[in-house]
Amino acid sequence: MTTELLKTEGLSKRFGALAAVDGVNLTLPSGRLTAVIGPNGAGKTTLINLITGSLLPDAGQVYFKGEAITRLASHQRTRKGLSRSFQLMNIFSRLTVLQNVLLPVLSRHGSTLKPLARVDDQAKAVAEAGQILKEVGLWEVQLHPAGALSHGDQRLLELGIAIASAPELCFLDEPSAGLTPVERATVLDLIRKLAVERQTTFVIVEHDMDVVFSLSDWIVVMNRGRLLAEGPPSLIRENLEVREVYLGEELSA
Amino acid sequence: MADRSPRRLTALVGLLVLALFLLPWVVGRYSVYLAIQILILSVFSLGFNLLFGYTGLLSFGQAGFFGIGAYACAKILLAVPNLFLGLGGGVAAAGVAAVVLGFLSVRHTRIYFSMLTLAFGMMVFSIAWKWRDFTGGDDGLVGIPRAPLEIPGLWSLSVATQERYYYVVLVVSLLAIWAMYRLVHSPLGLTLQAIRDSESRAEFAGVPVRTYRLIAFTIAGLYAGLAGALLTPLENTVTPGIAHWSTSAEPVLATLLGGVHVFGGPIVGAFLFFMLKDIIVRFTQYWLIWLGAIVVALVMGFRGGVASIFARR
Numbered sequence: 001m002t003t004e005l006l007k008t009e010g011l012s013k014r015f016g017a018l019a020a021v022d023g024v025n026l027t028l029p030s031g032r033l034t035a036v037i038g039p040n041g042a043g044k045t046t047l048i049n050l051i052t053g054s055l056l057p058d059a060g061q062v063y064f065k066g067e068a069i070t071r072l073a074s075h076q077r078t079r080k081g082l083s084r085s086f087q088l089m090n091i092f093s094r095l096t097v098l099q100n101v102l103l104p105v106l107s108r109h110g111s112t113l114k115p116l117a118r119v120d121d122q123a124k125a126v127a128e129a130g131q132i133l134k135e136v137g138l139w140e141v142q143l144h145p146a147g148a149l150s151h152g153d154q155r156l157l158e159l160g161i162a163i164a165s166a167p168e169l170c171f172l173d174e175p176s177a178g179l180t181p182v183e184r185a186t187v188l189d190l191i192r193k194l195a196v197e198r199q200t201t202f203v204i205v206e207h208d209m210d211v212v213f214s215l216s217d218w219i220v221v222m223n224r225g226r227l228l229a230e231g232p233p234s235l236i237r238e239n240l241e242v243r244e245v246y247l248g249e250e251l252s253a
Numbered sequence: 254m255a256d257r258s259p260r261r262l263t264a265l266v267g268l269l270v271l272a273l274f275l276l277p278w279v280v281g282r283y284s285v286y287l288a289i290q291i292l293i294l295s296v297f298s299l300g301f302n303l304l305f306g307y308t309g310l311l312s313f314g315q316a317g318f319f320g321i322g323a324y325a326c327a328k329i330l331l332a333v334p335n336l337f338l339g340l341g342g343g344v345a346a347a348g349v350a351a352v353v354l355g356f357l358s359v360r361h362t363r364i365y366f367s368m369l370t371l372a373f374g375m376m377v378f379s380i381a382w383k384w385r386d387f388t389g390g391d392d393g394l395v396g397i398p399r400a401p402l403e404i405p406g407l408w409s410l411s412v413a414t415q416e417r418y419y420y421v422v423l424v425v426s427l428l429a430i431w432a433m434y435r436l437v438h439s440p441l442g443l444t445l446q447a448i449r450d451s452e453s454r455a456e457f458a459g460v461p462v463r464t465y466r467l468i469a470f471t472i473a474g475l476y477a478g479l480a481g482a483l484l485t486p487l488e489n490t491v492t493p494g495i496a497h498w499s500t501s502a503e504p505v506l507a508t509l510l511g512g513v514h515v516f517g518g519p520i521v522g523a524f525l526f527f528m529l530k531d532i533i534v535r536f537t538q539y540w541l542i543w544l545g546a547i548v549v550a551l552v553m554g555f556r557g558g559v560a561s562i563f564a565r566r
Contacts, residue, residue: 052457054453073456073461074453074456074457075456075457075458075459075460075461075462078456078457078458078459079459083457084457086453086454090451090453090454091450091451091454092446092447092450092451092454092455093450093451094446094449094450095443095446095447095450099443099447100447102443103443103444103447103455103458103460104458104459106440106443106444107444107458107459107460108459111440112440112441112443112444112460112465113440113441113468114439114440114441115435115436115439115441115442116432116435116436116439117439117440118435118438118439119438119439119440119442119443122440161454161458162457164458165457165458165459
């Protein structure tokens with residue numbers, strides 16, 4: 001159906017005696033919105049950290065578009081088209097909203113090293129950043145300091161920063177954490193829209209099962225560092241093992 | 254954010270620069286000497302604040318680069334009396350040292366970075382103190398000429414009087430301040446501020462964070478070296494004391510006094526530093542204690558420093 005974008009082979013990471021990620025073989029085709037679920041401590045965030053380069057694995061390989069990127073630094077992976085957001089709010093809080101999105105654009109254009117040029121004169125990059133702000137709905141507040149935005153708007157800004165590096169594959173670690181139902185709906189709609197319009201393949205880590213089942217095309221279930229099951233949402237719902245490990249309470253309630 | 258009335262600000266800066274050029278006609282020798290010191294500390298502090306306010310790295314070792322700039326300038330002027338070479342050599346020597354020590358220092362952040370830079374700074378001080386054959390030990394180097402600005406065979410300008418030397422320092426400082434202003438408003442400046450706010454987010458914007466920290470560290474070293482090199486012909490001597498950690502404290506204090514988050518903060522701070530010092534030493538030799546108390550009061554009173562009062566919206 002689609003091309004293989006990312007593949008991991010036997011990816012493993014131990015923290016002392018704990019096997020946080022234990023021999024994970026995962027394939028992510030382009031264009032398929034995948035959700036990674038699992039109980040706390042299942043290794044979801046560690047898996048993302050290994051794929052995006054925040055951590056280096058003890059064993060295993062990561063291939064992105066057929067190329068081994070296992071040992072590359074995060075910023076090099078970003079340049080190749082891999083991006084992410086973080087579980088805890090992570091923005092440039094003292095910069096303006098526009099500057100937050102401008103940085104990844106400038107970086108992609110290779111113009112962050114210019115010491116005597118004016119930021120405001122980087123017209124192409126500024127226009128591109130402005131376009132992204134329009135898409136995530138923060139155009140009006142572009143000159144506000146990012147740290148002064150509401151929690152919901154900061155989540156939108158995070159999405160904006162994540163897509164500003166024009167990733168082909170983008171990991172979102174709990175994109176709707178701490179949001180009100182209305183804000184959550186906004187964020188989810190935005191992810192759907194961006195996936196189509198920017199041809200970005202999103203992978204989300206999420207605890208909210210409503211979000212997971214409504215948004216994703218494919219679900220990967222993790223437990224104790226291993227892949228327990230994967231499949232389309234309808235099949236995952238029926239998978240007994242998964243229900244016991246993770247969904248048990250919610251479905252039997 | 255200080256750009257509420259950019260035209261008024263530009264006019265103010267223009268008037269200030271004009272006043273600085275007219276200064277030697279208006280005030281006496283001692284005031285001109287003070288003005289040179291203030292300009293030198295301004296350059297020193299602006300470099301320091303590129304690291305501290307803009308990149309988020311607190312260095313306690315800038316006196317090391319200040320000292321290297323001063324000693325290199327002294328050695329060159331004693332051998333070849335040409336101020337271009339002295340200043341250029343001082344800056345270059347400090348820059349080389351900053352690349353090497355920066356490479357080792359920027360692997361760490363926060364308190365670990367501060368402690369490393371403190372240690373490296375004191376290392377420079379020890380070398381200046383112990384290597385008697387080269388640095389003159391605790392006697393330092395004396396009889397350094399205020400050499401002319403010279404392009405051999407073509408052009409030569411004597412700057413031996415303090416008044417003339419003031420203009421050298423003024424022009425060089427204004428150029429350095431202008432370059433720093435452009436830098437912090439450039440894409441490079443934006444990138445450094447982003448690193449300050451979130452290292453991990455910057456990394457995933459595609460920025461090789463450590464490389465950019467090293468760039469900031471090197472530029473701060475160049476500015477410290479320039480400041481040190483400018484001091485040597487003024488005093489005609491260099492002693493190891495200028496590489497001591499207490500000299501590193503000067504840009505820290507000046508920046509805190511003037512304001513970390515306003516571009517002109519370190520310049521305002523350098524002015525206040527010498528004005529306060531000049532007033533307090535008339536009453537007590539323990540001027541540093543009183544200056545420290547004032548800095549504490551200022552930091553607690555208005556956290557942004559004195560310059561932030563004027564920059565408020």
